[in-house]
Amino acid sequence: MGKRKCRAALKDDAGKILNEFFFGNDKQGVQDLLSKIPLKEIGATHAVLESTGNMWMRIHDTLEENGIDTVLANPYKTKIIAEAKKIKSDKLLDARILSDLLRTNLIYESYVPKKEDRDKRSLVRHRITLSRTKTKLVNKVHSILDKYDYQTDVTDIFGVLGIEWLKSLLSKVSSIDRVILSTSIESIQTVNQQIDMISKEISDYACRNDRNNVRILLSITGVDIFSAMLISSEIVDG
Numbered sequence: 001m002g003k004r005k006c007r008a009a010l011k012d013d014a015g016k017i018l019n020e021f022f023f024g025n026d027k028q029g030v031q032d033l034l035s036k037i038p039l040k041e042i043g044a045t046h047a048v049l050e051s052t053g054n055m056w057m058r059i060h061d062t063l064e065e066n067g068i069d070t071v072l073a074n075p076y077k078t079k080i081i082a083e084a085k086k087i088k089s090d091k092l093l094d095a096r097i098l099s100d101l102l103r104t105n106l107i108y109e110s111y112v113p114k115k116e117d118r119d120k121r122s123l124v125r126h127r128i129t130l131s132r133t134k135t136k137l138v139n140k141v142h143s144i145l146d147k148y149d150y151q152t153d154v155t156d157i158f159g160v161l162g163i164e165w166l167k168s169l170l171s172k173v174s175s176i177d178r179v180i181l182s183t184s185i186e187s188i189q190t191v192n193q194q195i196d197m198i199s200k201e202i203s204d205y206a207c208r209n210d211r212n213n214v215r216i217l218l219s220i221t222g223v224d225i226f227s228a229m230l231i232s233s234e235i236v237d238g
Contacts, residue, residue: 008022072111
């Protein structure tokens with residue numbers, strides 16, 4: 001399975017190849033895949049996909065929505081099984097090999113969370129990504145302050161007063177450091193706005209869709225709304 005193109009192998013219960021082809025990993029490509037599966041087989045057809053990043057999601061969800069029981073194969077552990085059974089395989093498992101392992105019930109499955117759980121996890125992880133981006137920018141600013149040994153009594157140098165103080169230093173550093181400091185300050189302010197926006201969305205999501213779980217987690221000392229959503233998004237029902 002690739003980002004742009006995937007390979008499919010359709011086999012019957014005896015392992016005879018019915019069709020083999022490439023299709024695009026996009027909406028039209030998945031529809032082309034469905035069109036090549038005999039209608040009489042839908043409902044009695046099983047499919048297996050290799051877990052590769054997030055590239056499997058569209059295909060998996062579309063097949064499931066059309067009544068095809070679909071499992072997600074752990075590529076590393078399934079490859080070990082294939083090698084143990086002396087089945088030749090490339091670095092990425094071939095579509096034929098996957099179909100044979102599926103027929104013989106030898107697929108090592110990866111857990112597939114429900115779509116709503118994946119959405120919740122994406123929301124929370126995006127908040128983490130923004131926080132990590134801010135940390136890198138903050139460290140860049142601190143490195144410039146350390147370079148010139150600038151200090152202030154302002155408690156939060158990235159608060160309103162702190163930002164004003166940082167901007168007052170722009171005329172006191174080298175031209176290169178001025179550019180780095182200025183763009184870092186602007187980026188931090190932008191990321192702060194984005195964090196506030198995503199934090200509000202997380203809170204709203206918790207109220208709309210995950211109220212009971214979050215309420216229980218919030219009863220634990222030291223757990224805030226974000227921590228509650230983070231725990232809830234990573235621990236889902238199997």
